[in-house]
Structure formats: structure tokens, C-alpha cells
Amino acid sequence: MITRRTIFTMHRSVVSIRTSILSLFFAILVGGVIIAAAGYSPIETYATMFRGSLSSKKGIILSLTQATPLIFTGLSFAIAYRVRLVNLGAEGQLYLGAMAAAIVGYYVQGVSQCVHVSLALAASALLGGLAGLFIGFLRVKFGAQEVITSIMLNEIIILFTSYLAAGPLKGAQSVTVQTERIRATAMLPVLAKQSQLTIAFILAIVIAILLSILLNRTVTGYEMRVTGFGRRAAETGGIKVWKIYLLTIFISGAVAGLGGASQVMGVNRRFVEGFSASYGFSGISVAALALYNPVAVVFSGIIFGILRAGAMTVSRTTLIPVEFVSVIQALVVVFMAAPQLGLDLLGIPKNLFRIGKQLVARRAGSAEACHE
Amino acid sequence: MSDMLNLLTIILVSSLRMSIPMALTTVGAVFSVRSGVSELGCEGMMIMGAFFGMLGSYMTQSMWLGLCWGICAGTAISMVHGVLHISYRVNQTISGMSVNLLGLAIPPIIMQLLWKTKTLSPSVVSFRKIKFGLLEKIPFFGKIFSEMNILFYLMMAIVIIAWIFLFKTVWGLRMRMVGENPTVASTLGIPVKAYKYLGTALCGALSGMGGAYLSLGQMDLFVQGMTAGRGYIAMVINAFGRYNPAGALVGSLFFGFFDSLQIIFQDSFIPSAIMMMTPYVFTLAVLVFGLKNLRIPAGVGKHVDEQ
Numbered sequence: 001m002i003t004r005r006t007i008f009t010m011h012r013s014v015v016s017i018r019t020s021i022l023s024l025f026f027a028i029l030v031g032g033v034i035i036a037a038a039g040y041s042p043i044e045t046y047a048t049m050f051r052g053s054l055s056s057k058k059g060i061i062l063s064l065t066q067a068t069p070l071i072f073t074g075l076s077f078a079i080a081y082r083v084r085l086v087n088l089g090a091e092g093q094l095y096l097g098a099m100a101a102a103i104v105g106y107y108v109q110g111v112s113q114c115v116h117v118s119l120a121l122a123a124s125a126l127l128g129g130l131a132g133l134f135i136g137f138l139r140v141k142f143g144a145q146e147v148i149t150s151i152m153l154n155e156i157i158i159l160f161t162s163y164l165a166a167g168p169l170k171g172a173q174s175v176t177v178q179t180e181r182i183r184a185t186a187m188l189p190v191l192a193k194q195s196q197l198t199i200a201f202i203l204a205i206v207i208a209i210l211l212s213i214l215l216n217r218t219v220t221g222y223e224m225r226v227t228g229f230g231r232r233a234a235e236t237g238g239i240k241v242w243k244i245y246l247l248t249i250f251i252s253g254a255v256a257g258l259g260g261a262s263q264v265m266g267v268n269r270r271f272v273e274g275f276s277a278s279y280g281f282s283g284i285s286v287a288a289l290a291l292y293n294p295v296a297v298v299f300s301g302i303i304f305g306i307l308r309a310g311a312m313t314v315s316r317t318t319l320i321p322v323e324f325v326s327v328i329q330a331l332v333v334v335f336m337a338a339p340q341l342g343l344d345l346l347g348i349p350k351n352l353f354r355i356g357k358q359l360v361a362r363r364a365g366s367a368e369a370c371h372e
Numbered sequence: 373m374s375d376m377l378n379l380l381t382i383i384l385v386s387s388l389r390m391s392i393p394m395a396l397t398t399v400g401a402v403f404s405v406r407s408g409v410s411e412l413g414c415e416g417m418m419i420m421g422a423f424f425g426m427l428g429s430y431m432t433q434s435m436w437l438g439l440c441w442g443i444c445a446g447t448a449i450s451m452v453h454g455v456l457h458i459s460y461r462v463n464q465t466i467s468g469m470s471v472n473l474l475g476l477a478i479p480p481i482i483m484q485l486l487w488k489t490k491t492l493s494p495s496v497v498s499f500r501k502i503k504f505g506l507l508e509k510i511p512f513f514g515k516i517f518s519e520m521n522i523l524f525y526l527m528m529a530i531v532i533i534a535w536i537f538l539f540k541t542v543w544g545l546r547m548r549m550v551g552e553n554p555t556v557a558s559t560l561g562i563p564v565k566a567y568k569y570l571g572t573a574l575c576g577a578l579s580g581m582g583g584a585y586l587s588l589g590q591m592d593l594f595v596q597g598m599t600a601g602r603g604y605i606a607m608v609i610n611a612f613g614r615y616n617p618a619g620a621l622v623g624s625l626f627f628g629f630f631d632s633l634q635i636i637f638q639d640s641f642i643p644s645a646i647m648m649m650t651p652y653v654f655t656l657a658v659l660v661f662g663l664k665n666l667r668i669p670a671g672v673g674k675h676v677d678e679q
Contacts, residue, residue, distance in 0.1 A: 086465050142660045151604045155652045163645035321484040326477035333470040338460035
């Protein structure tokens with residue numbers, strides 16, 4: 001039965017999808033201006049990008065591989081933002097989870113692949129979650145802004161993991177800063193032959209669905225949403241906001257930690273210093289484009305994965321680096337936050353034209369006045 | 373004994389030098405918060421200042437023009453924050469973060485296009501230490517002053533001018549009023565948006581200058597990630613210094629001391645990665661324990677409907 005409520009929900013989702021598409025369009029448009037400024041043809045470059053990531057099976061697999069960590073960090077940011085916590089610590093939690101996976105993956109031996117993989121994933125989720133919990137604890141107990149504590153913790157964790165990878169846990173044969181290669185039993189099963197697309201991608205989708213159920217179909221999820229709408233109102237309604245904060249940021253950290261594990265156990269096979277191509281901060285854009293809806297995060301993650309895979313193709317033939325996608329990601333955050341801004345920017349040429357016409361008309365008018 | 377004195381001099385000199393970019397950025401952040409706009413974009417503005425400062429010096433062969441480029445780039449990127457938050461009323465956390473994301477994304481692209489490398493720029497003309505001649509003969513102090521470049525004195529002047537502007541002039545009073553209660557300020561006929569834009573632009577200019585100090589004063593090149601979260605630390609120092617330029621200077625000196633520890637203990641038994649953590653641990657500690665009874669300007673993030 002179609003009620004007014006369903007119609008309202010449908011209308012709202014249509015509006016939000018339109019906002020997302022428009023923002024992405026504007027961001028890609030501005031990106032095109034940057035490509036043109038760099039001296040390349042925007043249309044050709046974008047065509048190469050999308051051909052590279054979508055026209056072949058290999059390209060699609062690469063896109064999904066690139067999308068995997070982005071979905072994890074996107075979910076991490078989105079779930080925290082639903083209770084209006086800004087968890088910028090995904091980068092650090094990712095590194096911590098990766099380190100946990102690398103340690104469990106190397107030092108645990110003699111178990112079956114199923115057990116080993118589960119153990120490593122659990123360890124990375126736990127460590128990532130604990131890092132998140134620490135941020136939440138500082139917020140709840142001391143009122144320290146999570147925006148700054150999470151950034152500080154990022155720097156501390158990244159330095160700490162680098163120290164571990166360079167010192168006590170350094171791989172015996174490696175010249176660069178990295179740990180020992182993880183055992184074969186700790187490797188994630190691949191989805192396509194000779195690729196780095198692993199079941200981590202499936203895991204990311206499953207987690208997205210679970211988070212969506214948690215948010216929309218459970219009492220805790222209801223309390224989370226109420227907390228997000230207004231802390232005071234939630235407290236008045238008898239919700240223990242501090243509990244919700246701690247739970248949410250634990251989940252957020254755990255998901256980011258799994259993202260790190262997916263890279264170690266599926267792509268690099270060990271912890272490599274600086275392995276993250278700022279996946280943590282990309283999560284902000286992924287979550288923003290999805291309007292913080294967990295299921296939509298999967299799609300926006302895939303979109304950015306496609307862009308990233310395409311940028312990798314383009315960077316092979318031109319000077320445009322992969323970081324080009326970071327600009328698009330940043331612009332997506334800008335345009336998602338202020339949908340009107342894009343329309344106003346589009347209006348500038350028209351307005352300039354109008355003003356120019358007025359000026360010309362005025363000058364003509366004054367010239368006529370002189371003649372008279 | 374002379375060893376002790378030597379060590380003390382080294383600690384003092386490096387603390388002072390490390391505190392310069394922090395003080396500049398934090399004074400910028402003071403303006404931003406006092407006019408009622410969150411200072412979350414400082415990191416991005418610093419990166420832009422550091423990068424374009426280097427680029428300006430590379431292009432023009434003049435460090436002063438480089439500094440100007442850095443200041444202009446910081447101001448330009450701060451306007452993203454300004455337009456988004458002040459005119460489009462975007463949540464200031466999101467608009468500040470979008471500035472930081474842009475700051476992270478832009479330098480690698482330009483570096484790749486210009487020099488085919490993403491991490492390290494070529495070295496450029498930078499600020500040198502000032503020669504004082506006779507004054508350097510003064511024991512201890514002469515040594516310290518001879519280690520400083522002109523930006524140290526510029527920073528001192530800016531702190532003093534900022535303090536006078538904020539607390540002794542009518543414009544400063546109005547700016548603080550906008551930060552405390554935009555509605556009342558608007559009722560009195562103060563152009564609220566203009567003051568908010570001014571605060572944000574000053575934040576961008578000074579953060580850009582602080583960033584340019586890193587690439588032109590501290591070093592003579594740009595390294596990817598050279599700001600290392602200093603923009604965020606400036607937010608903490610800002611709160612620690614009670615949103616006052618003088619407090620910002622004191623807080624920056626503290627931070628400079630902890631930042632200099634990693635240089636002093638460089639070759640000791642403590643691993644350098646662990647020593648490099650000290651500024652962040654210190655900042656966390658300040659954030660958690662050092663901000664009791666803090667009063668943030670009441671109007672931060674508030675808007676007012678103007679005709």
C-alpha cells in the first residue's frame with residue numbers, strides 16, 4: 001500500500017539522489033577546468049579515464065579493488081556522522097587495523113585459512129575500534145573535541161606503526177620499511193583470478209547492509225538517529241547519549257580498521273609504511289556523496305573507485321597524477337554541502353553577460369546623450 | 373658548564389624557531405574565532421601558504437614575493453571556507469574540512485605538472501639569518517638573536533598589532549561583538565558578514581604566512597605533508613591561549629619547546645619516531661586536561677539574517 005509517508009520518503013530520496021548527481025557533475029566540471037589548465041583536453045582525458053576503468057573486465061576489477069578501502073572508510077565516517085560525531089581518525093584506525101592484521105597474519109601459524117582470516121580481521125576490527133573508543137572516551141569524559149583528538153591520534157598512530165615496521169617488526173629481507181609477508185593462510189580469497197579484488201569487497205557490502213539494518217530497524221539505531229538530530233532532545237527523551245557516542249565511534253573505528261586489514265590481507269600482503277593513499281580522508285567525500293546513508297556509501301565508494309582506477313590509467317600517459325581524484329573528492333564535499341553554490345557558479349557567466357549587456361546599453365545611452 | 377649553556381642555547385633557539393609558524397597561524401585563528409567563524413581550515417591554509425610560498429619564490433627568485441604568494445594563497449583558500457560557511461551557511465566543520473581536503477589535494481598536482489615529482493620541490497631562495505655585527509658579541513642572547521631570521525621579528529610585530537587591534541580599537545571591539553552575539557551586533561548596525569569575512573581572510577593570510585615560514589624560513593623547499601597537523605594544533609593552542617594573541621604566543625612557545633625536543637634527542641637511544649610523537653601527545657594532553665573553564669566566544673557558528 002502506498003501511503004503518504006512512502007511518497008514522502010520516495011520524494012526525499014529522489015531529491016537527495018539529484019543533489020548527489022549534481023554535486024558530482026559540478027566537481028567533475030571543475031576538475032575539467034583543472035585538466036584544461038594543465039594543458040590537456042578535458043573531454044579526451046575523461047574519456048580515457050572512463051574507458052580505462054569501465055571498458056574492460058580488468059578495468060572494472062581494478063575499479064572495485066580501488067573502491068574497497070574507500071567503502072570501508074566511507075562507512076566509518078558516515079556512521080559516526082549520523083550521531084554528529086566527526087571521526088577524522090579513520091586514517092589512524094586504518095593503519096592500526098592494518099598493523100594488527102599484519103601481526104596476526106605473520107605470527108599466528110598452523111591454523112586453517114578460515115580461522116586465520118577471521119582471527120586477523122577480528123584483531124584489526126578490535127584495535128581500530130579501540131582507537132575509536134579512546135576518541136569517544138576523551139569526548140564523553142573530558143569534552144575534548146573529537147575533530148582534533150582524532151587528528152592528533154592519527155599522527156601518533158601512524159608514527160607508532162612506522163616505528164614498529166622500521167624496528168621490532170621489520171621484515172628480515174626488506175630494504176624498505178615494511179613487516180614480514182603474512183602467511184598464505186591469512187590471505188583473503190580472491191574473487192577474480194590474478195587480481196587483488198578479494199572477498200573484502202563482499203565484506204564491505206555486508207557491513208553496509210548490517211549498518212543500515214542497525215540504523216533503521218533497531219532500537220539502538222533509533223536512539224542513534226535521535227542523538228544525531230539533537231543531543232539535548234535525545235537526553236530529554238531518556239537516551240544515554242554517552243553510551244550511543246561510545247558505541248558508534250567504536251563501530252566507526254572498527255570498520256576503518258577492517259579497511260586497513262583489507263589492504264594488508266588482499267593487496268600488499270604486508271604492512272608497508274605509508275600504504276594508505278589517504279583513504280581515511282577520502283572516506284569523508286565518499287560518505288558526503290552518499291549523504292551518510294550506509295547502503296548508498298557502497299555506490300559512492302564504487303564511483304570514486306572508478307575515478308581512481310581511471311586516474312591511474314590517465315597518469316600512465318599524461319602528467320596528471322592520481323591525486324587529481326583527491327581534488328574531485330574535495331570538491332564533492334564542497335558541492336554536497338552547498339548544492340546552491342554549483343548552480344550559482346553556473347549562473348556567473350550568464351550574470352556577467354547580463355551586466356556586460358547593461359554596461360554596453362548604458363554606454364550607448366550616454367553616447368546618445370552626448371550627441372543630443 | 374659550557375656544555376650545559378650550549379645545550380640551553382640550542383633548546384631555546386630551536387624552540388623559538390619552531391614557535392614562529394605556530395604563533396602566526398594561531399593569531400590568524402584568533403581572528404577567525406573572535407569573529408565567530410571556526411578555525412578548522414587552518415591546516416589547509418597552511419599547506420597552501422607553504423606550497424605557494426615556495427612556488428612564488430621559485431617563480432620570482434625573491435623570498436619576499438614568495439611570502440606574498442603564500443599569504444595570497446592562504447587568503448584565497450580561506451575564502452572557500454568563508455563563502456561556504458558565511459554565505460551558504462554550511463556546517464562549519466564540513467566547510468573547514470573541505471578547505472583541508474583541497475589543501476591536501478592541490479600541491480601534488482601542480483608539483484607533478486611542473487617537476488614530475490609529487491613529494492619534494494627543488495630548493496628555492498629563502499630567508500637567511502640576519503647579521504647583527506657587534507650585537508652578536510653579547511654572550512648568550514647575541515647567539516640566540518643571530519640564529520633568527522627576519523620573520524621572527526615580523527611575527528612579534530604581528531602579535532602586538534593583533535592584540536592592539538582586537539582589544540584597543542573600535543574595529544576589534546566590533547569584531548569581538550560579532551563573535552559573541554551576531555544578533556545584537558547586527559541590531560547595532562555592525563556589518564556582521566563583513567566582519568566574519570574579515571576574520572576568515574585574516575586567518576587565511578596569517579596561516580598562509582605561517583605555512584610560508586615552513587617552506588621559506590625553516591627550510592628552502594616544499595615537502596608533501598610538511599605542515600604535519602600544525603593547523604590542527606593551532607586550534608588547540610588557540611583555545612589554550614584563551615583566544616588572545618598574547619596567549620597564542622605563549623602557547624606557541626610551549627609547543628615550540630616540545631617540537632624542538634625531537635631535534636635535540638635526534639641521535640639518542642630513543643627512536644626518532646617516538647620522539648616525533650611528543651608534540652601530538654602534548655597537544656592531546658592540553659586538549660584533555662588544560663582547557664578547564666574554557667569559554668568559547670558564544671556566537672561561533674551562528675548566523676544572523678541581514679536585510
